[in-house]
Amino acid sequence: MPGEAELQLRERLSRLRSLPLLRGVRLSGELERLQRQLDRIVSEPSDEEIWRSVELARHPDRPYTLDYVDRILEDFVELHGDRGRADDEALVTGLGRFDGRTVALIGHQKGRDIQERTKRNFGMAYPEGYRKAMRVMELAGRHGLPLLTLVDTPGAYPGVAAEQHGQGGAIARSQAVLARLTTPVVSCIIGEGGSGGAIAIALADRVLMQQNAIYSVISPEGCAAILWRDAGEAKKAAAAFKPDALHCLELGVIDAVVPEPPDGAHTDTDAAAALLKDSLGEALDELAGIPGDALRRQRRARFRALGALADAKTP
Amino acid sequence: MAARIDVSIEHSHAPPEPDGKRHPNTCPGCGSHYRDDELEEHLNVCPQCGHHFPLPARARIKQLADEGSFREEAEELRSDDPLGFFDLRPYPERLAEAELATGLGEAMVIGEATLEGAPLELAVMDFSFMGGSMGRVVGEKFTRACESATERQVPLVSVTASGGARMQEGILSLMQLPKTVCAVEDMHDAGGAMISVMAHPTTAGVLASFASLGDVIIAEPGALLSFTGPRVVQQTTREKLPDDFGLAESNYRFGHIDAIVARADLKDYVARLLRLFGNAR
Numbered sequence: 001m002p003g004e005a006e007l008q009l010r011e012r013l014s015r016l017r018s019l020p021l022l023r024g025v026r027l028s029g030e031l032e033r034l035q036r037q038l039d040r041i042v043s044e045p046s047d048e049e050i051w052r053s054v055e056l057a058r059h060p061d062r063p064y065t066l067d068y069v070d071r072i073l074e075d076f077v078e079l080h081g082d083r084g085r086a087d088d089e090a091l092v093t094g095l096g097r098f099d100g101r102t103v104a105l106i107g108h109q110k111g112r113d114i115q116e117r118t119k120r121n122f123g124m125a126y127p128e129g130y131r132k133a134m135r136v137m138e139l140a141g142r143h144g145l146p147l148l149t150l151v152d153t154p155g156a157y158p159g160v161a162a163e164q165h166g167q168g169g170a171i172a173r174s175q176a177v178l179a180r181l182t183t184p185v186v187s188c189i190i191g192e193g194g195s196g197g198a199i200a201i202a203l204a205d206r207v208l209m210q211q212n213a214i215y216s217v218i219s220p221e222g223c224a225a226i227l228w229r230d231a232g233e234a235k236k237a238a239a240a241f242k243p244d245a246l247h248c249l250e251l252g253v254i255d256a257v258v259p260e261p262p263d264g265a266h267t268d269t270d271a272a273a274a275l276l277k278d279s280l281g282e283a284l285d286e287l288a289g290i291p292g293d294a295l296r297r298q299r300r301a302r303f304r305a306l307g308a309l310a311d312a313k314t315p
Numbered sequence: 316m317a318a319r320i321d322v323s324i325e326h327s328h329a330p331p332e333p334d335g336k337r338h339p340n341t342c343p344g345c346g347s348h349y350r351d352d353e354l355e356e357h358l359n360v361c362p363q364c365g366h367h368f369p370l371p372a373r374a375r376i377k378q379l380a381d382e383g384s385f386r387e388e389a390e391e392l393r394s395d396d397p398l399g400f401f402d403l404r405p406y407p408e409r410l411a412e413a414e415l416a417t418g419l420g421e422a423m424v425i426g427e428a429t430l431e432g433a434p435l436e437l438a439v440m441d442f443s444f445m446g447g448s449m450g451r452v453v454g455e456k457f458t459r460a461c462e463s464a465t466e467r468q469v470p471l472v473s474v475t476a477s478g479g480a481r482m483q484e485g486i487l488s489l490m491q492l493p494k495t496v497c498a499v500e501d502m503h504d505a506g507g508a509m510i511s512v513m514a515h516p517t518t519a520g521v522l523a524s525f526a527s528l529g530d531v532i533i534a535e536p537g538a539l540l541s542f543t544g545p546r547v548v549q550q551t552t553r554e555k556l557p558d559d560f561g562l563a564e565s566n567y568r569f570g571h572i573d574a575i576v577a578r579a580d581l582k583d584y585v586a587r588l589l590r591l592f593g594n595a596r
Contacts (some may be wrong), residue, residue, distance in 0.1 A: 025432035156523075159552045163561055166571045168522030168542035175496040176528060195480075195489060196542065197522040203493040217480045217489040217520075222547075227402035227482060240400055241485035251397065253486050300497040304458065306490040307451030 045246055047239035054220060054238050057191050060210060061266035063090050063273065064123075065107030068190065071273035072280070073098055073105065079136055088129030089206035090121045091201075093136040098148070099281055104140035104203050106133045107150030110191070123156035123192075127170035130200050134170075137177045146184040146284055149201040154219060156197030162302045171200040178203035182292025186283045188258060188276065189213040189264075193243075201225070205299050206283040209245045209254045211278070212264050216243035252306065255283075332464065342366050344537075354417070358578045367515060367578055371417070372424040374439035375474050375514075379427035379582055387426040389459050394421065394452045400486050403547035406483040413444045420540050421452045422477070425460040427467065431586045433593060436464035440475040442516070447477035449521055450484040454491030457525055461498040470508040470589055477527045478544075479519025488520070503530075508592040510585055513540050513563070513572065531588055532572045533581070534563035540572070 025029060045053075056062065069076050073096030081087040092109045095102060108125065111117030140147040156167055178185060178201070187204035193215030208214060218226075220234035248254045258279040265272035287295065341583070344366025354361070358378055359368040370378070376385050400406040414420060422444035428437050438460040440447045457473070464471040480488035499509060511529025513522075515538035522542055526532075534540060541548075541561030549556055553588050558566040566572050576584045 055424050156542065158548050160548060160554050160556060160560065163541050163543065163548070164565070164569050166569065168519075168540070169527040169571055171523035171542070172492075172496060172527035175493050175524065176500055179493070179497050179500040193451070196492065199489055199492050200523075203496065215486055215489075217485055218482055237402075238400070240402060241482065242398055243486065248486055251487060253487075253490055278429060300501060303490065303493045303497045306494055307454050307487055 006072040021233070045242075045244055047235065050238050050242060050244045050247075051235050053214055053244040054234075056264045056266070057214040059264065059266045060112075062191055063265050063269045064107045064112070064152060065190070067269050068150060068273050068276060069094070069096065069105065069107070070278045071270065073103070076105075079139075080132075082128045082131035083135055084128065084131055086126070086128040087232050088121075088126050088132055089119055090123050090157070091129035091133055093132055095145070098146075098277075098284070101284075102145055103284075104136055104145045104147045105150070106136055106147065107190075108153040108201075109199075110152060116295040121157060123153045124155060125153065125197060126159075126162045126169050130156075130170040130174045134177045137174075137181060140183055141181045144183055146186070146287070147181065148168050148280060149187040149204065151186070151187060151189045151193050151198045151202050151215075152191035153194045153197045154192050155194035156200070168196075171196045174200040175203045180296070181299075182296050184284060184287035184290070184295060185299070186280055188280065189215050189245075189254070190276070194219060203299070205287050205295060205302070205305065206256075207254045208256050208258050208279050208283065209248055210243055210258045210265060210272075211260045213245055214243035215245075215248050215253065216241060232295050232308075240250055348580075355495050358421045359423075360578050365536065365577065367537055367593070369442050369476060369515065370578070371443060372419060372439045375439050376424065376426075376428070376437060378578075379472065379474075379585065381430060381432065384429040385426050385437070386428070387424060388463060389425060389456050390420060392452045392456060394422060394450050394484070395453070396483075397487055398483070400483040400485070402483075409445065409483070410554040417441060417444045419444050421456065422447045422449070423453045425456045425457045425463070427463065430472075430589065433586070433589055434467065434469045435589060436460050436469055436471045438469070438471065438476060440476045440514075441519075442476040442478075442514075445481065447475075447521070448479060448481035448488070448497075449477060449491050450481035450488050451491060453481075454494045456487075458498040461502040465502050465507050468507070470510065470592055471502065471571065471586060472510045472512065473526065473529065474512040474514055475521050476514040477517060477519070477521035477526075479521060492520055493523040496528065499525050499528045508589075510588055512581065512585070513538055515539055515594060516541075516544075518542065518544060518561075530592070531574075533576050533584065534566065534572045535581075536563060536575055536577055538563045540566045548575045 076096035078094040093106050108123045109120050110123035111120040185204040186206045187202040188208040220238040221231045223237035224233040225231040245257045259275050261268040261271040338348050342361040345364035347363045358449050359370045396406045425438045438457050508509050509529045511526050511532045513534040517540050539561050563575050
């Protein structure tokens with residue numbers, strides 16, 4: 001029934017309009033962008049569009065963390081090692097200046113060619129990577145530096161050594177360190193937000209997501225293998241669990257969608273970086289000046305609200 | 316994140332039956348046959364070899380709580396279907412079926428109780444409800460257990476048995492990791508203690524969130540405690556897995572847990588810990 005469908009869409013639009021970051025979006029040329037976003041929502045992403053997001057999020061030419069670091073941060077100094085046993089290059093950490101202020105950065109890094117992919121382990125970190133991340137989170141906290149995290153991983157590495165070194169515990173404790181920080185934390189999903197390996201560095205005050213990124217509890221292939229008993233049904237699985245940015249926004253999991261150049265971030269890294277920088281700056285501005293205790297309280301409350309009683313049915 | 320864990324690793328020691336068929340009540344540890352009532356008497360532990368069978372949430376509560384002391388909280392919470400998830404069957408159908416099969420509203424039961432007279436809060440998972448998977452209701456219940464413990468200034472004992480985050484609630488299930496982590500942090504800030512008991516299997520999203528944040532972490536013998544299950548590790552990496560891959564014994568050796576405690580000794584062990592934490596206040 002068209003009347004009912006229209007009502008649903010209007011309700012969804014009004015809900016989206018009330019989201020804080022979208023409302024606070026800067027006006028210069030942004031209204032048009034916002035309208036485009038809303039237009040796309042009016043036509044709910046089709047299964048094909050969801051799958052296109054999956055493909056674009058994994059596109060081999062998609063910009064990675066270090067591509068953005070080059071364009072967004074000045075004077076970047078990379079920090080290495082977990083101070084225990086290794087330097088996991090699937091995660092990049094460092095300090096740099098963002099619009100003049102010093103920030104700490106943590107981001108997954110995939111490799112561009114075979115050699116780099118091997119070195120970076122395809123962006124799949126070992127516990128050592130998360131321990132390196134934790135030490136940089138703590139460094140940021142100690143010096144009152146805002147923390148930016150860029151998420152782009154198929155998942156934490158599923159290997160024997162990774163298990164022996166405590167993958168599960170490392171991911172849990174990395175989140176716990178973020179939950180304790182009293183400095184602003186802004187995360188952006190820039191490619192694949194793969195499950196535990198992603199959330200380990202994404203417990204943030206503001207969670208952004210690029211337009212063609214995906215954020216999910218399991219890979220489409222993994223989900224298909226378990227529920228359909230056939231990894232080839234990945235497209236169906238993706239359509240069922242909806243990892244695209246607009247659905248994540250609608251579910252309240254992310255605070256805003258970061259636009260990409262019209263044909264995707266991989267077609268114009270400079271433009272994609274400029275758009276990302278705008279959104280990160282906006283989020284940092286919003287958080288500046290909030291006392292540390294309040295910041296931490298609000299951050300925890302943000303996650304407390306995900307799946308609260310209001311969403312659950314009582315019989 | 317694997318939401319269904321291959322538990323075949325524990326079946327490797329059972330000798331094959333001569334006629335190729337398996338008696339329904341065969342212990343996977345030693346191959347001996349057992350009677351249901353006899354197993355129940357031994358807290359679902361094989362009297363011959365000590366193999367730990369899964370213990371349903373209600374039976375676990377009966378084991379740990381003083382008789383008649385348990386008062387359940389948030390019993391009324393039920394999952395809805397935020398994504399309209401449909402794989403081979405609709406998610407609400409799977410939920411209804413799980414509730415009918417287990418008599419539980421969800422994969423976690425929480426409530427207040429006493430243990431040897433001392434008040435505490437319990438959060439106990441049940442693997443037979445959709446593989447003990449964590450969706451929004453499990454995340455919410457665990458969070459409320461932390462809040463209830465903080466309000467009453469009592470310690471929290473969690474018992475986990477889970478394949479990880481529940482796929483059918485998509486990204487909202489992943490969000491239960493940070494949510495439960497924040498709940499533990501709030502409780503710790505308020506001075507509350509948490510004992511985490513990991514039963515077979517404690518894996519993926521539950522291992523990678525609240526279960527690993529206990530002040531003390533105890534595992535049951537032979538429990539699989541891994542972020543990724545053995546089948547997925549083998550398929551993804553083609554590595555040869557050690558015999559004790561991901562088991563409690565391996566985790567103990569690598570320093571990830573404080574103790575492995577047999578089920579029969581668990582209540583005394585937890586009581587001793589709670590006395591130590593109680594005296595610290």
